Amino acid sequence: MYDVIIVGAGSVGSAAARELSRYQLSVLVLEKGHDLCAGASKCNSGMIHAGYDPIPGTNEAKFNAPGCSLMYQICDELDVPYLKNGTTIFATDDNGMKELQKLLHYAELNHVRAQIVTPPELYDLQPDIGKDVLGVLWVPDGGVTNPFSVTFALAENAYHNGVEFLKETEVTGIRKTDSGFTVTARSTLDPAAISSQASYVSFEKTAAGSTSAGDCSPVTCSFETRMIINCAGGHSDVINNMVSASHYHIIPRFGAHVVLDRKFSEKLTTTLMETPHDLPGGGHTKGMAIIPTLGGTMLLGCDATEVGDPDFTDTRRESIEQIVDYFKAAWKDLPTGSDGSPFPEDAIISIFGGCRPHADTNDFVIGEAEDAPGFVNAGGTESPAFTACVAIAQHVAGICIDRLKPEKNPSFDPYRKMKKAFRDMTNDERRAAIAENPDYARIVCRCEMVTEAEIRDAIRRPLGARSVSEVKLRTRAGMGRCQGGFCSPRVLEILSEELGISPLEVTQCGGRSTILSGRACQGL
Numbered sequence: 001m002y003d004v005i006i007v008g009a010g011s012v013g014s015a016a017a018r019e020l021s022r023y024q025l026s027v028l029v030l031e032k033g034h035d036l037c038a039g040a041s042k043c044n045s046g047m048i049h050a051g052y053d054p055i056p057g058t059n060e061a062k063f064n065a066p067g068c069s070l071m072y073q074i075c076d077e078l079d080v081p082y083l084k085n086g087t088t089i090f091a092t093d094d095n096g097m098k099e100l101q102k103l104l105h106y107a108e109l110n111h112v113r114a115q116i117v118t119p120p121e122l123y124d125l126q127p128d129i130g131k132d133v134l135g136v137l138w139v140p141d142g143g144v145t146n147p148f149s150v151t152f153a154l155a156e157n158a159y160h161n162g163v164e165f166l167k168e169t170e171v172t173g174i175r176k177t178d179s180g181f182t183v184t185a186r187s188t189l190d191p192a193a194i195s196s197q198a199s200y201v202s203f204e205k206t207a208a209g210s211t212s213a214g215d216c217s218p219v220t221c222s223f224e225t226r227m228i229i230n231c232a233g234g235h236s237d238v239i240n241n242m243v244s245a246s247h248y249h250i251i252p253r254f255g256a257h258v259v260l261d262r263k264f265s266e267k268l269t270t271t272l273m274e275t276p277h278d279l280p281g282g283g284h285t286k287g288m289a290i291i292p293t294l295g296g297t298m299l300l301g302c303d304a305t306e307v308g309d310p311d312f313t314d315t316r317r318e319s320i321e322q323i324v325d326y327f328k329a330a331w332k333d334l335p336t337g338s339d340g341s342p343f344p345e346d347a348i349i350s351i352f353g354g355c356r357p358h359a360d361t362n363d364f365v366i367g368e369a370e371d372a373p374g375f376v377n378a379g380g381t382e383s384p385a386f387t388a389c390v391a392i393a394q395h396v397a398g399i400c401i402d403r404l405k406p407e408k409n410p411s412f413d414p415y416r417k418m419k420k421a422f423r424d425m426t427n428d429e430r431r432a433a434i435a436e437n438p439d440y441a442r443i444v445c446r447c448e449m450v451t452e453a454e455i456r457d458a459i460r461r462p463l464g465a466r467s468v469s470e471v472k473l474r475t476r477a478g479m480g481r482c483q484g485g486f487c488s489p490r491v492l493e494i495l496s497e498e499l500g501i502s503p504l505e506v507t508q509c510g511g512r513s514t515i516l517s518g519r520a521c522q523g524l
């Protein structure tokens with residue numbers, strides 16, 4: 001029997017797993033995606049929000065500011081790069097300036113450092129900002145990171161410290177028992193793989209009395225556990241409503257980003273945002289932002305539209321047009337366009353989006369369900385829950401620790417050491433890396449300068465990549481100007497070699513997304 005089952009391996013679930021791995025507990029994370037980080041944690045803006053805008057007194061306010069400090073701390077512990085570049089919220093009219101006063105007041109109540117800066121001091125802070133900007137709220141503790149790198153790092157560290165993970169395994173039912181809960185799940189892994197990765201599992205018998213091993217249809221399996229932490233993001237309402245009569249509902253809020261090529265990053269010293277907007281369905285969006293990324297590209301976005309499906313990720317023409325139109329108009333206010341240059345449509349290299357798990361409670365849903373002791377929610381995790389993931393995780397893991405009273409894990413290791421990315425190494429460091437491993441001498445992704453050594457490492461690491469998109473998220477191979485046009489075939493070959501499968505079986509992103517449809521000629 002498990003002590004704790006965590007549903008969902010996004011940033012919050014992975015952070016909760018790592019917190020629990022500090023103790024002698026048997027913990028299993030169930031993730032329905034082909035990879036970890038299959039939900040909102042994969043497709044967000046990567047901003048480390050300081051906590052200036054959540055309404056004081058809400059869960060969002062309670063977990064945001066502490067989560068911001070903890071995010072920088074775990075990035076240091078787990079060797080994840082970040083940029084503490086501050087956030088600048090700009091106003092171009094009187095209403096905007098009033099909004100900045102409100103945000104400053106919220107920042108004070110939320111214990112977040114912030115100040116309003118107006119010209120001429122503003123030009124010291126951001127020299128190339130547009131002349132129409134009347135003032136900004138300057139929040140020095142804001143930053144940016146790669147949300148998927150953070151999530152993989154948290155999960156990898158939890159795994160290293162003894163937590164079990166099962167991907168491709170979707171929780172479909174939860175039943176209360178005398179000692180806790182029975183969790184039923186549907187998995188596309190085969191039973192042998194499940195048994196080798198999960199210590200305590202039972203398989204549903206087929207009519208013939210055997211497990212469904214050998215066929216490729218999903219396997220139904222079940223797990224006994226004392227406690228559950230619900231970190232299912234956009235599906236956290238479904239999981240909660242399986243157990244508790246105190247229902248809530250997720251209203252998925254889609255947001256898209258436009259990615260601009262590298263050349264614009266030099267002039268932008270901070271992340272620039274417009275003032276937040278209230279939304280008709282409750283809550284607010286933080287507004288459009290221009291966000292420098294760690295890779296040197298630039299994100300523009302994002303909008304907020306209610307959609308029915310929390311897993312919706314399609315980028316639609318209206319959404320992109322809304323973002324581009326906004327930036328066409330605002331470009332002159334931004335450092336990148338204040339010299340009169342027009343919005344650079346030809347610099348758009350990619351678009352992506354996903355859904356914020358907004359709850360109809362208009363707040364994070366955090367804590368033990370009153371009518372289901374042992375069932376702990378970490379749901380309704382819209383923005384800023386990525387920033388707040390470790391603070392939320394400490395809180396929900398704390399509930400389990402208070403209940404189960406485990407001993408500390410004497411071998412817990414909070415650190416993960418990563419090799420510097422080849423593109424960031426000095427020439428001397430590159431020479432040393434190649435001397436140690438000749439695969440560093442082979443550049444696979446030329447746009448992002450990703451080497452074969454780094455791609456093989458991303459596949460071989462614990463909980464590593466098994467598809468082309470999974471390699472991309474872990475290494476940036478395919479994220480540059482050509483968007484994988486040149487490197488994907490080689491990444492596919494390397495995946496085939498490392499996983500010991502035919503190139504025909506390698507997928508873009510798991511499931512049925514195979515890339516090659518057949519052999520063009522015999523003998524290949």
Ligand SMILES: Cc1cc2nc3c(=O)[nH]c(=O)nc-3n(C[C@H](O)[C@H](O)[C@H](O)COP(=O)(O)OP(=O)(O)OC[C@H]3O[C@@H](n4cnc5c(N)ncnc54)[C@H](O)[C@@H]3O)c2cc1C
Pocket residue numbers: 007008009010011012013030031032033036037038039040041042043044045046047048049169170171172231232233234235236253254255256302353354355356357378381382383384385386387388
């Ligand atoms: C467009 C956009 C921009 C954003 N920008 C920011 C930002 O800049 N900063 C910030 O702090 N936040 C931002 N957010 C919010 C942030 O992405 C979320 O708050 C955060 O990722 C929530 O993490 P999570 O782990 O709770 O959910 P998720 O990352 O969605 O993880 C939930 C996981 O549960 C799995 N799952 C679901 N159902 C089941 C099931 N039945 N069985 C097993 N597994 C299941 C899913 O596959 C998924 O992997 C943004 C969100 C969006 C969409």
